[in-house]
Amino acid sequence: MTYLTRMNKGRRVAGRRVTQRGSVVVNFAIAAFVIIVAVLGTEIGVYSFQKRELQKAADLAALSGAVRLQPDSCVAGEAMARSNAAENLAHLAHLAPVTTDVACGRWVRPAEGAPETEDGLVSVGPDDNYDALRVTLTALYDSILPAFSNLSLEAKAVAQMDGPQASFTVGSGVARLNAGALNQLLSLLLGTNVTLSLADYEGLANTNVNLLGLAKALGLAVGTYDELAAADLDVGELLSGTVGLLPRDSVDPAVGVALNALNVLLDLGVPLEQLSLAVLKTASQNGLLSLDLDTRDPSTALDTDVSVLNLLLVGLQVANASDDPSFVSGAINVPLQPLANVGVRAKVIEPPSIGVGPPGYTASGRARTAAHTAVVRVYLNTQVLTPAGGDSLLDVNLLGLARVKLAAPAGQVVNLPIYAEVAPGEAVLESVSCRASQNGHEVTLGVTPGLAHVYLGHIPDAFENRSTRWANLQKDRFKLLNLNLDASLLGVPLLNVPVNLTARLDFSVPRNGAVTRQEVTFDYDPEEPRSTQNLTASVGSQRHLGASIADAIAAGLLDVELDTSGLSLGGADLALLSNIIDGLGNSLGDLLNGVLALLNPVLAPVLTLLDGVLLGPLLEALGLQLGYADVQLMSASCDASAKLVH
Numbered sequence: 090m091t092y093l094t095r096m097n098k099g100r101r102v103a104g105r106r107v108t109q110r111g112s113v114v115v116n117f118a119i120a121a122f123v124i125i126v127a128v129l130g131t132e133i134g135v136y137s138f139q140k141r142e143l144q145k146a147a148d149l150a151a152l153s154g155a156v157r158l159q160p161d162s163c164v165a166g167e168a169m170a171r172s173n174a175a176e177n178l179a180h181l182a183h184l185a186p187v188t189t190d191v192a193c194g195r196w197v198r199p200a201e202g203a204p205e206t207e208d209g210l211v212s213v214g215p216d217d218n219y220d221a222l223r224v225t226l227t228a229l230y231d232s233i234l235p236a237f238s239n240l241s242l243e244a245k246a247v248a249q250m251d252g253p254q255a256s257f258t259v260g261s262g263v264a265r266l267n268a269g270a271l272n273q274l275l276s277l278l279l280g281t282n283v284t285l286s287l288a289d290y291e292g293l294a295n296t297n298v299n300l301l302g303l304a305k306a307l308g309l310a311v312g313t314y315d316e317l318a319a320a321d322l323d324v325g326e327l328l329s330g331t332v333g334l335l336p337r338d339s340v341d342p343a344v345g346v347a348l349n350a351l352n353v354l355l356d357l358g359v360p361l362e363q364l365s366l367a368v369l370k371t372a373s374q375n376g377l378l379s380l381d382l383d384t385r386d387p388s389t390a391l392d393t394d395v396s397v398l399n400l401l402l403v404g405l406q407v408a409n410a411s412d413d414p415s416f417v418s419g420a421i422n423v424p425l426q427p428l429a430n431v432g433v434r435a436k437v438i439e440p441p442s443i444g445v446g447p448p449g450y451t452a453s454g455r456a457r458t459a460a461h462t463a464v465v466r467v468y469l470n471t472q473v474l475t476p477a478g479g480d481s482l483l484d485v486n487l488l489g490l491a492r493v494k495l496a497a498p499a500g501q502v503v504n505l506p507i508y509a510e511v512a513p514g515e516a517v518l519e520s521v522s523c524r525a526s527q528n529g530h531e532v533t534l535g536v537t538p539g540l541a542h543v544y545l546g547h548i549p550d551a552f553e554n555r556s557t558r559w560a561n562l563q564k565d566r567f568k569l570l571n572l573n574l575d576a577s578l579l580g581v582p583l584l585n586v587p588v589n590l591t592a593r594l595d596f597s598v599p600r601n602g603a604v605t606r607q608e609v610t611f612d613y614d615p616e617e618p619r620s621t622q623n624l625t626a627s628v629g630s631q632r633h634l635g636a637s638i639a640d641a642i643a644a645g646l647l648d649v650e651l652d653t654s655g656l657s658l659g660g661a662d663l664a665l666l667s668n669i670i671d672g673l674g675n676s677l678g679d680l681l682n683g684v685l686a687l688l689n690p691v692l693a694p695v696l697t698l699l700d701g702v703l704l705g706p707l708l709e710a711l712g713l714q715l716g717y718a719d720v721q722l723m724s725a726s727c728d729a730s731a732k733l734v735h
Contacts, residue, residue, distance in 0.1 A: 144244040150174035155248035155731035160218035163193030196221035247735035253521035260462030270706030292346025293398035325361030364408035379442035406440040439464035456517035463712035514539035523727035538629040538718040545594035629717030635699030
């Protein structure tokens, strides 16, 4: 028993030693694992730290370089990016050596679902400007473990320049607020009677709305240029979206007035959903906005403010430039009693556009941001009553044998068909100067008025054939007066018949056909109400329609012709009839003088009325601005900074 007991004790001691040795191995394995995990964790932490520091250096270098980009040059931007990267990398000596690569271009938002590696930087074309810069930093990883000594780090950042920009219109018809004219204009464009007050229009003009906010409120996709070009809406959505966006609790009283006016228009009972329009003006479509085509992120250009009145009027004209809805007649009557009546018909051939974007020009010389006036074709059917008493206009003695007299019967109604069209004028955004010492910005626009065309006569397809240019339209003469022709031979009466005096008048304003570009500079303070700032200007030599017609007639441009096609002498000698006609033709100068002497006392006050308070402001509001153009600055921003886009 004793022996066995000793044997068992020996076995227990040996087993305990084996167990102790096993415990040491396990503990060592655990400790080794912990050490390895700690070392690897430290390695990963160091790697992440170095990667983060390198990325921070790339971000700062890209941002600093982007703000130094020039539209046509990358030199200053690249130099600044490299300098900034070197300065920041000096604090990361353990990462040396570091390779710095800088690339410039323009940024295009990657398509939905594009790979994460797609940074959006593309090369600059001949009509593009530099607006983005990419910095790529590559370094060897400073590892703790030799096994990771060959690892490299890479950090990439793309920054895009956010430059100054402005929004403006030209020839929009709101530079001079006139309630009567604007009511007539809206009545033309909406096909119903509109009776807003001057205070309503002032409220609409002095209330701004943010275009990007409006697009989001309407649910429009504007992430890419193609999406914006495809976006459309109707006038009802435009008005209701604006109403929904304007704050109800604004301290600015103009906002409340604008809200009431918009609700009045929405409650007119007009089917506004039939008036559709595209958002973006392109080469193939009319649109509300003319954006800088170099802007690859449309939301950047849309982040600007425009006047609600400009938005309303331009939107309606864009909608009316398409085929007329059945409820829009495009015609109104303007009574000018007791002298005349004028029927006004108008058609938007090409609508105006709101210019939104940055200043300057592309490498090819194209303006980055421009706005255009409307091309509006106007027809004035003017009815004038001649004096009550008849008048002898011509008394010609032909070789002492024949005598011809022309006289105008008393009390005729003379129809003067007046057509007018103004070719598109243009305003381009030349510069936006950011003044750090003041809150305001200095904005310079280059403005070119459109060449105006006026025609007295008939243009049969003026409104049906809108695609035909003015110069190619068929233009016919019109009947100016009914005359009585009294002819006698050797004192013996031959005939007493009515004949027609036809005429035409075709001229341009200015008459030499030349328009001159001028620069206009505005001081804009975003902190001040629009109503307290001078944000409108006129460029060119302002002429009125009636005065221009009177001057053209006085200059001898009225072309008159006696229509003798209905003359008949029965069995009389046709050669004698020919002599009479030739004699009348040779005397047309005297005849014209007689006609003008008869009509001038009547026409002069009527032509003056065309430029008066009843009709003149309406024509201006339509965009019929002869020899001049009104330009209006709506907003300007001067945030010359950069943002990271990748």
